Amino acid sequence: MHEKEVTTVQKKWLIYGAYGYTGELIAREAKKRGMRPVLAGRNPDKLKPLGEELQLETRVFPVGPAAAESLSDIALVLHCAGPFQKTSAPMIRACLEAGADYLDITGEISVFEHSFAQNAAAKEADITVCSGVGFDVIPTDCTALKLKELMPDAESLSLGFDSNSGISPGTFKTMIEGMGSGSAERRDGQIIPVPLGSQRRMIDFGRGTRSSIGIPWGDVSTAFYTTGIPNISAWIPMKKSRILGARIFSRTGSILTLPFVQKTLKNWVERRVSGPDETLRAGAPAYIWGEAVNAEGVVQTVRIQTANVYDVTVYGALKAASRLLDGDFPSGSFTPAALFGAELIEQLPGSGKFEVETVYPG
Template sequence: MSWMIYGAYGYTGELVAAYAKERGQKPLLAGRNEKKLKAIADKLELPYQVVNLEDPVALRQALAEQQVVVHCAGPFEVTAAPMMDACIATRTHYLDITGELAVFELAHSKHEEAQRAGIVLCPGVGFDVIPTDCVAAQLKAEMPDATELTLGFDSASRMSRGTAKTSVRRLGEGGAVRRNGKIETVPLAYKTRKIDFGNGEKFAMTIPWGDVSTAYHTTGIGSIEVYIPASPNLVKKLKRMNYFRWLLRFEWMKNWLEKKIEQQPAGPSEKQLEEAHTYVWGEAKNAEGKVITKQEKVMNGYKLTSHGAVDVALWLLEHTPEGGYYTPSKLCGAELIERYRVTG
């Protein structure tokens, strides 16, 4: 059973590779920077191969012997398409750790291609979006006639540099919700409300989280919003930013913001990985106004991502699902969240 972790030297990619090693696995580590790749491979005593996504021939040659690839190299809005196309060509199952709306929709658009190739396309096999996707599926099972779905999460963990870069690249596009089955672009901090995510009621705002895409494909519920806690001051700043967010769409501005982010720590500390747990919340409502809610406490998002990416990769190596696009809960079942639940 042969599988690859691409982008293994990024903050989260290294966590994925280390957890794979902990599980007794020997995935092929891959990426385009030989110096960084070799350092991680030597540290973990795992095989590696230098491969550039911009070289489709070399990429397909590298994937030809692999059953599964876990794609960890962002920004996924740039890197996902060439990797998906190469996976379809080589009949290699595709997994990634994205939370980017456009990537989920891209994967869904390639459903029929994946079916013909007999492979799985399942982006979001980490914190984005395993726990929220499983909560969505469980709420749908409890309320089959739900017409509205609201999800959210609360974490005290620091963002990794990769997550922060992805977030600033998205700022210029605004927020996103789903209405009547369609994804709608809305202003930043479009709506606010108070939510008890599981650790006390907090002021929260909408964000363009991946579940605006995935939860619809999981549940069929046509109206979806996702929230995180935010201070009233941050909400005011984001609302003001709506007037000039067009400026944030320029590539030079994105590059400038990314350079600022490079000055930050790579990601959460070891202490945060172990202690900064995440609270996940969901609410379903039907046409009669009945409401049900669900709360979960799970491990730190980056730790969950490292475990989830490996768990789903190993699941694929042991099972033969029909080809096509999947969300995590559609692929592995809504009980997948139980692996990452934290008690106490």
């Protein structure tokens, strides 16, 4: 049975995928803070050296039908092993069976939709399920809720970010898997696929107006559950020449979904991509932007600057894990902002405060 009344010091929690780029960052920061997560994954050769270095317990097991056995004494799982489209569902299933709260750092729309579909099962198992407790999607999700609080009658919501962050191997592989699938937005409450490069506009994310492109970011899913706003799009800055290239790419992207092409690209990532180091992360903050519009044409804009995207993931994941372990939160499926409030992003190291701007029509 999931015992929410036991104290934090008695609760065991687990980081799955602890030897991946982001998982290791989280594990190392957790140890610095005096936390003692169990480190887990399926590769003993990568896991055990990390466990020995950090002097933390390790568990080797694959994500699959038998995973619940390895979670029998675990109160919370922080899942960091992608691609989440393949690993999230079986790990949530294991958490439901074991009675362990579930967190992950995904940014994939399909994973979010699956997580929300587990709401009834999570309530029955008395666990909390919350996907996206990293940069995907804490900053934009909190921005969405802030805008909803400022404009309760909003009919459309646009969210986005601008950052010069590097990229980790896991994120690169997830991008490869999504190649050829195009973009997406939410219209009248429904998620609709749209051609990549077809959504274009000028946006000031916080450091000057730039040409921007719509992307299939997780908020297309999560922001609807957080706010109830029926029309949602997500954006990043991109040069106009590259937007044109994206439109051309969207017509030929199906080639990149072929298995041998995917395998070749992932092998290249394995050999060549190591992820941004601490110096690069420290010098590359993120700029978050959100815009809500109501039927009268009033435009409400919110901006906030945060730490680097990977640092936000580390801070956000540990904040979410700590609060769940310490508090008495409701069971069911939630977004980060719905569970912890819009102020969550302001509480993370390196974050500023929300800046609000209102423009009236005419």
